[in-house]
Amino acid sequence: MNGTMSIEGDISYDALLDKIKVLETEKQKLEQENMSQNKIIVDLERKMAKLDEITQQRDWLLDTLTKKISDLSRFQTDLFRAERFSTIGEMSARLAHDMRNPLAIIKNTIEVVKLKHSSKIPNDLMSMFSAIDKASSRMVFQLDEVLNFVRTSPLECDEYSLSEILDSSIDKIVVPDRIQIKRPENDVRLFCDMKKIEAVFTNLLMNAIQAMENSGQITVRFSQNNEVVAFEVEDSGPGIQENILDKIFEPLFTTKSCGTGLGLPTVKAIIQQHCGTIEVKNAPTVFSIFIPKTLES
Numbered sequence: 427m428n429g430t431m432s433i434e435g436d437i438s439y440d441a442l443l444d445k446i447k448v449l450e451t452e453k454q455k456l457e458q459e460n461m462s463q464n465k466i467i468v469d470l471e472r473k474m475a476k477l478d479e480i481t482q483q484r485d486w487l488l489d490t491l492t493k494k495i496s497d498l499s500r501f502q503t504d505l506f507r508a509e510r511f512s513t514i515g516e517m518s519a520r521l522a523h524d525m526r527n528p529l530a531i532i533k534n535t536i537e538v539v540k541l542k543h544s545s546k547i548p549n550d551l552m553s554m555f556s557a558i559d560k561a562s563s564r565m566v567f568q569l570d571e572v573l574n575f576v577r578t579s580p581l582e583c584d585e586y587s588l589s590e591i592l593d594s595s596i597d598k599i600v601v602p603d604r605i606q607i608k609r610p611e612n613d614v615r616l617f618c619d620m621k622k623i624e625a626v627f628t629n630l631l632m633n634a635i636q637a638m639e640n641s642g643q644i645t646v647r648f649s650q651n652n653e654v655v656a657f658e659v660e661d662s663g664p665g666i667q668e669n670i671l672d673k674i675f676e677p678l679f680t681t682k683s684c685g686t687g688l689g690l691p692t693v694k695a696i697i698q699q700h701c702g703t704i705e706v707k708n709a710p711t712v713f714s715i716f717i718p719k720t721l722e723s
Contacts, residue, residue: 533562581619589613595627604641610648629689634661660712
């Protein structure tokens with residue numbers, strides 16, 4: 427009886443060992459499978475990170491490509507506009523040149539008649555002559571705007587008195603009786619192209635006169651430091667509308683019924699040709715120009 431139980435006990439012990447071995451084997455297999463799955467997960471995570479990186483690169487390339495296409499489209503539009511401006515500019519220059527000569531003859535003839543026969547001319551006829559003179563002067567000014575904008579000539583620089591350039595500019599325009607131009611008390615000398623800076627003053631003064639509707643005050647100021655000569659033109663007009671302030675230097679942009687839209691673009695081009703900058707402020711309207719004392723070659 428006891429021997430039987432011992433045998434059964436031994437069998438149970440061996441079976442238990444076998445089960446333990448089986449469990450150990452299964453455990454090892456599970457650990458190996460777990461390690462393999464962990465390795466697969468790590469590989470997947472690496473691949474997902476790589477995929478995210480590739481996706482980011484793809485998005486960046488798409489954004490860059492979109493910007494490049496947009497830039498190319500803008501460049502083509504600008505090129506087309508530039509070609510049109512070039513063609514229109516050549517035609518305008520020829521037309522302006524051809525019109526300027528007969529206008530000069532009209533203006534000079536009126537001046538000669540007024541000088542020689544002023545005592546014999548009735549007042550009403552003298553008023554008509556003055557109207558013709560002012561109209562022809564305005565047309566000559568507008569034609570000069572076209573020519574100055576279209577024909578960019580090299581600078582012919584020397585040192586000049588800025589006050590003398592200003593005075594010469596004022597002499598060349600028609601200043602209404604109700605316009606007061608306050609000149610600066612000081613003078614500065616500037617190394618520049620006199621004719622071009624004269625055109626700058628002429629355009630800014632005419633722009634101010636038109637903005638004030640022929641009534642008001644224009645103040646001109648000069649200043650300088652060791653590196654830069656600055657001058658300002660301020661008017662007492664109503665100011666520039668904020669929504670068009672960033673457009674006033676664009677060619678052909680104008681709010682005036684009789685304007686060419688080339689005056690301020692011409693001013694900006696001349697100042698840039700002198701390696702300078704131009705700024706505008708509102709309320710009151712002030713155009714500030716800064717030109718270096720030494721121009722780069």
